[in-house]
Amino acid sequence: MPLVRIDIRRNPDPSYARKLGNVVYEALRTTFGVPERDNFQILNEHDGDHFVYDPSYLGIARTDGLVYIQLTVSEGRSVEQKKALYKAIAEGLNVEAGVRLEDVFINLVEVKPENWSFGNGVAQYVK
Amino acid sequence: MPLVRIDIRRNPDPSYARKLGNVVYEALRTTFGVPERDNFQILNEHDGDHFVYDPSYLGIARTDGLVYIQLTVSEGRSVEQKKALYKAIAEGLNVEAGVRLEDVFINLVEVKPENWSFGNGVAQYVK
Amino acid sequence: MPLVRIDIRRNPDPSYARKLGNVVYEALRTTFGVPERDNFQILNEHDGDHFVYDPSYLGIARTDGLVYIQLTVSEGRSVEQKKALYKAIAEGLNVEAGVRLEDVFINLVEVKPENWSFGNGVAQYVK
Secondary structure, three states: OOEEEEEEEOOOOOOHHHHHHHHHHHHHHHHHOOOOOOOEEEEEEEOHHHEEOOOOHHHOOOOOOOEEEEEEEEOOOOHHHHHHHHHHHHHHHHHHHOOOHHHEEEEEEEEOHHHEEOOOOOOOOOO | OOEEEEEEEOOOOOOHHHHHHHHHHHHHHHHHOOOOOOOEEEEEEEOHHHEEOOOOHHHOOOOOOOEEEEEEEEOOOOHHHHHHHHHHHHHHHHHHHOOOHHHEEEEEEEEOHHHEEOOOOOOOOOO | OOEEEEEEEOOOOOOHHHHHHHHHHHHHHHHHOOOOOOOEEEEEEEOHHHEEOOOOHHHOOOOOOOEEEEEEEEOOOOHHHHHHHHHHHHHHHHHHHOOOHHHEEEEEEEEOHHHEEOOOOOOOOOO
16 A cells, blocks of 8 residues: 655666665565555656755754655554654665665655555455 | 646657546546646656566556556545546546556545645635 | 655756755745754656646646645644745745746645654654
8 A cells, every 4th residue: 555755866776776665665564564565666766956855954964875755655553653664664774775874764644545546446445 | 636646667659648647637527526727747757677566466467557646636525536536547548548457556645725826826725 | 844846847957946945945944934954855857748737727827837846744734824835935936036926836745743754763753
């Protein structure tokens, strides 16, 4: 169910963005209970003119390695689950892809279960 | 009112994405009662490294022809309307653009009517 | 906290989109009480095939100079604040970047404070 949008500065490795996406998928599996194979992602790379961030907001030192992750998910997760998700994504990106912990920006947009169709024109999550 | 974001794999026909958008607009007209001319869309094409989907989640066989459709709409539609929208989009894309029914992914994000400005710095939907 | 997405037609000036973003940031500061340095933006430019708008919906005459602004923000702003934001953005873009007032399209997506992580895998807005 999550629709994942990842935005980064242009990277010389064309498979880099997908590596980040894999980490996000794994973190969603372990912390949000997302089903296996529920993996849908749109990845974008930008030049510096189009990638804007503050390098110190909240005292966090950010670099061009910043990873924007916007996740549209079904509502219903607890604050504890969200905190666990953020931690799992940041630590996973750090270990698996060398992303600095400070460079992980995450935002969740929550929607109703009925707001998804995964194909065939059907609302699969409506009981 | 809807803001339509469509994301697809790069297509050799530069007008292909717009054709998909036209179908989405027509489906919003007939199922969500969207006013005539209320048509605002951002279309994006991606290479394979940046376009991620699962080819079998929920038993639906997806291909590179997958069409991601994320619609930001004003809240207030019923589950029945949403189901009708999904069906109209999928069937319309199939008939008008040859998209496989399995390859239509739709997500709705709902917002308050006051969350729109269509120009002139005015919140046109506030009474 | 806001995550700003701006989408425009391709502009010959590579710094043009960023100039628009600066105006949006200033308007968020003055009308939404956004903290200094809370500035996170993803900017995109599109060719005409991928940038769709209606040139007269609601009687507003739009041109290719249209600026799509989608802002994900924490919930809690009043209708008056939203109206002030729209006005400040439109007038700022007009004065600072020559954008026609009619060409400013704004949409707000509201989320819970707990739905943000600004780095380090932490939900900074959770008390």
